[in-house]
Amino acid sequence: MGVQHATSAGRLIVVGTPIGNLGDLSPRAIEAFRRADAVCCEDTRVTGKLLAHAGVPKPLVRCDENVIAGRTAGLVERMAAGDTLAFASDAGMPGVSDPGQVLVDAARAAGIAVEVVPGPTACITALVASGIPCEHFFFEGFLPRKAGERARRLAQLASVPGALLFYESPHRVTATVASLAEAYPSREVALCRELTKLHEEVIRGTAAEVLEELETRDEVRGEIVLVVAPPTAGELAELAVRIPGAAGAAGAGVSDLDAALRADIERALADGESASSIAKRLSQRYSRRRREVYAMVVELQAE
Structure with missing residues (x-):
């Protein structure tokens, strides 16, 4: 696929937030919210309270798993036009068992810089x-x-x-x-x-x-x-x-998981599930990038 470079003036800032104790909100996270033109989040009430605690009022854009796919294109357009958007989960690091990875993937594909502000992870x-x-x-x-x-x-x-x-x-x-x-x-x-x-x-x-x-x-x-x-x-x-084959698992854990992922893909294809749905569901289950799982789905479809 080649090396990708950011080509847009705008950017996406992925912000880790406290998993329970507001004292864990870092100065860098607060500064990231200040720099953003808007904050994308799962629940506007949760993130609204966090921003109020930080003293950083910002427009909020709801981006939970039910709506993020439909809003991603518009958000990418905003960043391509020069806006800086922050993304925050309800708690912890976005992209870890939450919908934020969809926006990260779309931003990178569009040549938009993605900055990560690390924070607590449950x-x-x-x-x-x-x-x-x-x-x-x-x-x-x-x-x-x-x-x-x-x-x-x-x-x-x-x-x-x-x-x-x-x-x-x-x-x-x-x-x-x-x-x-x-x-x-x-x-x-x-x-x-x-x-x-x-x-x-x-x-x-x-x-x-x-x-x-x-x-x-x-x-x-x-x-x-x-x-x-x-x-x-x-x-x-x-x-x-x-x-059979489980012997030597201590040195082959990754290949075992690859085999398990392929088996899950094959079952989903046999059930008639779409490639995009399989990639979304199993990338979260196996902690893999969605495009990687999608490529495996396409490969198995062609066999």
Whole structure:
């Protein structure tokens, strides 16, 4: 595809924002909002409060997953004409399990400069807070909602040679932890919630022990990150017996995931899903660039 250079006077500034504690808003993030002609965001109420806290009133453009595809072309036109736009998620780094990547890809494709102002990220904060070994890790994002699909995905991830990180909502977390207990009964799990907030909590134990704790509570609040310990050598050996080819996963985790991605693409194509829809859905699930997944879809369609 060749090297791309910015050709526009305007720019897109991707701004990391606090995941709970407003004290984590950086001076550079505030300055980025000041420089912007408008701020694109998932929820105008959430970002409006953040800008009020920073003392930086700005026009807000709603860009959640329901509308961002339809608004991207107009936003790119604004930047091509010279405007500076900031993009902020409700919390954390845009582009990590949120719709911001759509705008970033479109801006780069149009030759518009993209600047990133780093900030807090829930998955890395949770990984460190969990105390689980993190020499290697794989960020999955959200698991499928349906139990069968969730179980199949966890089976595909069983041989990844590192910690696994998942996002989950409070009303689905009990079912997800139950699935973890089925898939990885001997692994340690850390449930991290309300990170950086007053009631921050890390619940750690086997998945069954974490599930037992959740079942004692009337409700679970706050956004949640689940961290699962890497497979042991014994677990990998058992997988090698049950699943031919799983031996050597410690050195082939990436290729295993490529194979899992290709299998998911093939199933989606067989179900009649469009290439663009497959690329959007699976790029988020596998933490890949959408254009990379789209290229794999096109390749498999041609076979």
